[in-house]
Amino acid sequence: MNNLAAVIPVIDFGTFLETGEDAAESARVVSAFEEFGAVVVHDPRVSAAANDLFLDMMEQYFEQPETKKLADARPQLQYQVGYTPPFRERPRDHRERIEIMATKERPSIPTEADAKGRYYWRVGTPPATTQFPSLNADNVVPEGFPEWSATMDGWGHHMLNAAIAISELLASGLGEEKDALTRRMIGAPHLLDPTGVDLGAFGKNGTICAGFHYDLNFLSLHGKPRFPGLDIWTRGNKRIAAELPDGCLLIQAGRQLEYLTGGRLLNGYHQVVVNEKTLAAIEDAKAAGHSLWRISSTFFAHIASDELLEPVVGLTDAVRSDLYPSRLAGELVQEELKAIGLST
Ligand SMILES: *[C@@H]1O[C@H](CO)[C@@H](O)[C@H](O)[C@H]1NC(C)=O
Ligand SMILES: [Fe+2]
Numbered sequence: 001m002n003n004l005a006a007v008i009p010v011i012d013f014g015t016f017l018e019t020g021e022d023a024a025e026s027a028r029v030v031s032a033f034e035e036f037g038a039v040v041v042h043d044p045r046v047s048a049a050a051n052d053l054f055l056d057m058m059e060q061y062f063e064q065p066e067t068k069k070l071a072d073a074r075p076q077l078q079y080q081v082g083y084t085p086p087f088r089e090r091p092r093d094h095r096e097r098i099e100i101m102a103t104k105e106r107p108s109i110p111t112e113a114d115a116k117g118r119y120y121w122r123v124g125t126p127p128a129t130t131q132f133p134s135l136n137a138d139n140v141v142p143e144g145f146p147e148w149s150a151t152m153d154g155w156g157h158h159m160l161n162a163a164i165a166i167s168e169l170l171a172s173g174l175g176e177e178k179d180a181l182t183r184r185m186i187g188a189p190h191l192l193d194p195t196g197v198d199l200g201a202f203g204k205n206g207t208i209c210a211g212f213h214y215d216l217n218f219l220s221l222h223g224k225p226r227f228p229g230l231d232i233w234t235r236g237n238k239r240i241a242a243e244l245p246d247g248c249l250l251i252q253a254g255r256q257l258e259y260l261t262g263g264r265l266l267n268g269y270h271q272v273v274v275n276e277k278t279l280a281a282i283e284d285a286k287a288a289g290h291s292l293w294r295i296s297s298t299f300f301a302h303i304a305s306d307e308l309l310e311p312v313v314g315l316t317d318a319v320r321s322d323l324y325p326s327r328l329a330g331e332l333v334q335e336e337l338k339a340i341g342l343s344t
Pocket of ligand 1: 205206275276
């Protein structure tokens with residue numbers, strides 16, 4: 001296992017933000033997604049203070065009693081806004097994929113639902129009309145957090161802006177128009193996705209907070225959490241501990257990006273499991289009197305629910321477009337939600 005930035009290229013947005021293009025970084029973005037399914041980015045607009053404010057508030061939120069949090073759950077909306085209780089989401093069975101890996105690269109095999117709970121907060125402008133109202137529902141604001149919307153939108157917009165910049169760099173690098181991806185993201189149900197695991201209760205070595213899986217969305221962005229435990233896998237099935245340098249974001253390819261590129265870029269896999277570094281961080285947090293909730297500062301960028309998903313971006317002769325039949329992004333999302341136990 002290696003430190004992330006030692007392995008995966010770190011993309012600097014500086015020139016792109018000044019000039020609106022950066023051919024060299026575009027090429028590096030493409031090769032990073034091809035080889036690793038992920039990039040690390042340094043976005044000078046992303047403030048560590050906004051991440052801290054967000055993590056502080058989410059720790060307070062998750063520390064509340066379960067009955068209080070359940071008032072914010074919306075099972076009838078497939079949990080696509082508000083609170084999702086722990087031990088609800090169950091990863092797909094990926095054992096076939098795991099068995100081809102070298103033993104030392106293998107993830108933990110999930111045997112039950114994930115220990116993580118989560119809060120979904122929709123970010124960005126909703127669509128004017130949609131065939132998928134439950135995927136585009138209004139946000140839930142929990143009681144007792146007057147600063148909630150401003151804090152969530154503050155961090156959420158940092159993440160959305162980074163997602164837009166990487167999508168423009170990526171589209172250019174794939175030989176497409178700069179807006180080939182972002183024009184499909186207009187009115188999409190982007191979600192800020194803080195997950196929470198009570199390491200005070202579940203912080204034993206090997207606890208699966210989030211079992212080995214890919215993400216069903218377009219791109220997943222991760223800010224730096226206060227507890228380690230995230231591992232990602234490269235296209236060549238190498239496992240990497242996602243130790244982020246300060247001030248950087250990890251961006252991993254999701255299912256919708258794989259679809260649009262006809263498999264030229266594959267969705268990345270990851271897990272969050274308590275390991276020895278997590279245990280050390282738990283001891284430090286206890287000694288310092290800090291919260292023992294592990295909060296992830298994750299953001300799911302989406303393609304708009306009513307947009308067609310089909311292989312149309314950056315295609316090469318080698319891609320197997322036939323594996324990706326046309327369908328609406330919202331249909332793909334609903335099928336994936338069923339497979340992981342969030343909808344019936
Ligand atoms: C934690 O689990 C890992 C993987 O099973 C193992 O190699 C390691 O020795 C364990 N550490 C402790 C402190 O139990
Ligand atoms: Fe994930």
